[in-house]
Amino acid sequence: MTESWKIDTLMPKAKAFYQDIEQQLGIRIYHDLPIRRYFINEADPIRARRRIKNPRYANYFKPILEKEAEPIGIIDEFGSIPIRQGSWVNVPCLIEHLKNFFKSQDSLVEETFDAKQLEPEGSHWNYRDIRAKNIVFCQGSHTHNNPFFKDLPIIPIKGDVLDISLKDIQLPSGLYYKKRWLHSLEKEDQRLLYRLGASYDVGNSDAEPSSSAKEELIETLKAMLGSDLQFTIQAHRSGIRPTTKDAKPLLIQHPVHSSLFAINGLGSKGSAMAPYLSELFMDQIKKQSPE
Ligand SMILES: Cc1cc2nc3c(=O)[nH]c(=O)nc-3n(C[C@H](O)[C@H](O)[C@H](O)COP(=O)(O)OP(=O)(O)OC[C@H]3O[C@@H](n4cnc5c(N)ncnc54)[C@H](O)[C@@H]3O)c2cc1C
CATH class of the missing domain: 3.30.9.10 (D-Amino Acid Oxidase, subunit A, domain 2)
Structure with a gap:
């Protein structure tokens, strides 16, 4: 049990973000989630007892349950600990509705983007008949196919x-x-x-x-x-x-083409991190190149 990177910032931001989308699109994707972690050896509850004394964790843990307390059918040899503030997002449902929304706004083209076809023109980029001032690539592990960001250490x-x-x-x-x-x-x-x-x-x-x-x-x-x-x-x-070596995300500006960016390295926490990081990144990009 270790505290996730920036969890106190990421979780409230994510909750507000997904609930805002729920309201705007009239869907339900964000769910509270009771979490219970079962200890898997004798050292686990000892470590957990030490850790929950740390005030930093006070908001996240309920009292430890002894072995076989509150049974639900899971084999419980060493006890368990319920974790507060859990939630899950139905990502496939979110993506399906976002796609429909952006298609209805004529703002989504569903096809493979070929970064080799990007052409600079003055302060803009041309991609077939689309013009863009800035471009942010969110490609996960596919970034190695992108000539501009193929060397990201993913x-x-x-x-x-x-x-x-x-x-x-x-x-x-x-x-x-x-x-x-x-x-x-x-x-x-x-x-x-x-x-x-x-x-x-x-x-x-x-x-x-x-x-x-x-x-x-x-x-x-x-x-x-x-x-x-x-x-x-x-x-x-x-x-x-x-993922990245130190499990920290990457918000990158291309070293030569200053209007090309990438968000990557969200690892195992994309749903939790993306709302905070994308807002942070967009704010920085807008400051750098105002409309
Ligand atoms: C098994 C598993 C469990 C996970 N559990 C959790 C969890 O509990 N909580 C959590 O927060 N996160 C979880 N994640 C992690 C989360 O899914 C990732 O952090 C997140 O998917 C990263 O998002 P991304 O958009 O950066 O990259 P990706 O999810 O990889 O998305 C990139 C997308 O870009 C598309 N793409 C790439 N290149 C192109 C191109 N040239 N043209 C068009 N499209 C392109 C790809 O097809 C892909 O759809 C889990 C992941 C896995 C695999």
């Missing part, structure tokens, strides 16, 4: 996720972490009950779901809920976390 970390249904077990909605997380989704989404993830494959940028990651996740699930668990896998997906 380390791809592949993660696989399983959508599953469980037979005979109904966990309360929430996120349970024991080596990996198991997200029991709210019952309003009846099509899918649980999401399990994510594997962590450093250096792998191949986006195909991998069978070894699937096996590893299934082992973790059985360690959580019992080896005779009955379950069905409904989907297996994978994605790439665009």
Whole structure:
């Protein structure tokens, strides 16, 4: 349990940002999420007891639960700790609605952007019939295909996720972490009950779901809920976390072309970081080149 980078700034900003979008688009994407972290060895609760004494963590932890206290079906050998202020964002739903919105405004072209076709013209860039003063690339691990930002020090970390249904077990909605997380989704989404993830494959940028990651996740699930668990896998997906060596994001201005920028390196925390970082970055860009 370590405090995430700038969490006290990022979380309120993210909440306000997603709730604003909810209001503007009339959708529901931001959900409060009870989180409970299960200790996995005898040292974990000792460390947690020390840590929760630190006032910096006071807003984030509830009192430690002893082994097998408040049972819900997860094997509990060492106790657990509930974490406050959890939330999750339904990103696929957000992206689908944002796409529809920007298409309705005639502001979205859905195709692969070929940065080699950018042509400078005075203080602007031309891309086919589009003119732009500044360009911000948000390409994740695909940045290595961009001639302007191909050398960003992005380390791809592949993660696989399983959508599953469980037979005979109904966990309360929430996120349970024991080596990996198991997200029991709210019952309003009846099509899918649980999401399990994510594997962590450093250096792998191949986006195909991998069978070894699937096996590893299934082992973790059985360690959580019992080896005779009955379950069905409904989907297996994978994605790439665009990460940096020190886990800090990159807000970059091109060293030669001062109107080209990139935001990258959001790692495992893109949903949490993007609202704060994009506003910060846009403010700086606007200050540098006012309309
Ligand atoms: C398994 C897993 C679990 C995660 N869990 C969490 C979590 O719990 N919380 C959290 O905050 N974050 C989480 N993340 C991380 C989060 O998804 C990333 O931080 C985020 O996706 C990074 O966003 P990005 O837009 O910078 O890059 P990406 O998500 O990689 O998006 C870049 C997009 O640009 C597109 N693109 C690239 N080049 C071009 C081009 N030339 N033309 C057109 N399109 C292009 C790509 O197709 C892609 O859609 C998780 C990621 C994974 C893989």
